[in-house]
Amino acid sequence: GAGVSQSPSNKVTEKGKDVELRCDPISGHTALYWYRQRLGQGLEFLIYFQGNSAPDKSGLPSDRFSAERTGESVSTLTIQRTQQEDSAVYLCASSQGRSNYGYTFGSGTRLTVV
């Protein structure tokens, strides 16, 4: 597609429920990031995928968070047993590769845990 597409754009969930967030990167982009943006704060790195290499999961805040990506296709971020502190905007970005560094961000998924 023309840009990075994220769905849903908004999600309200009850505490303790699982949620799945989706990111469709730009076709041909091998690199993909997930970031979290809490209200009034900067972006917090979560996970990085580069082609078929093992992902860099060093930013995932707890074992309730996981992400998958098959090849250069769609990525899903799953949060299990959601907590109120998980409320944030989750942003996805993709790029043709590290040397390009021209990351394109999606509009994000606004997650609210009630």
Place this chain on the structure above:
Amino acid sequence: AQSVTQLDSQVPVFEEAPVELRCNYSSSVSVYLFWYVQYPNQGLQLLLKYLSGSTLVKGINGFEAEFNKSQTSFHLRKPSVHISDTAEYFCAVIPNTGNQFYFGTGTSLTVIP
């Protein structure tokens, strides 16, 4: 470790006036530097980036930034702002051998008519 500091959380400026948004960073290794803009309810859009070469970098929408290695700064400037420049601006760095972007907490630019 790397960190990015944006000293000004909010910057109000009158239309057609110049503006400078400050960014300082700390890193034990060489980094690449970026400025992103975020309009309300939208994702981040790349304004400009410094990878190597000339320390004065020109970006989209008339913005430019200058990399100052000795002062570890990468301030963003525009000589004359428009109402449409009202947005949140984020400075970011990535180590030249790393995977992760480090973002500042953002500067909210408000252009006053």
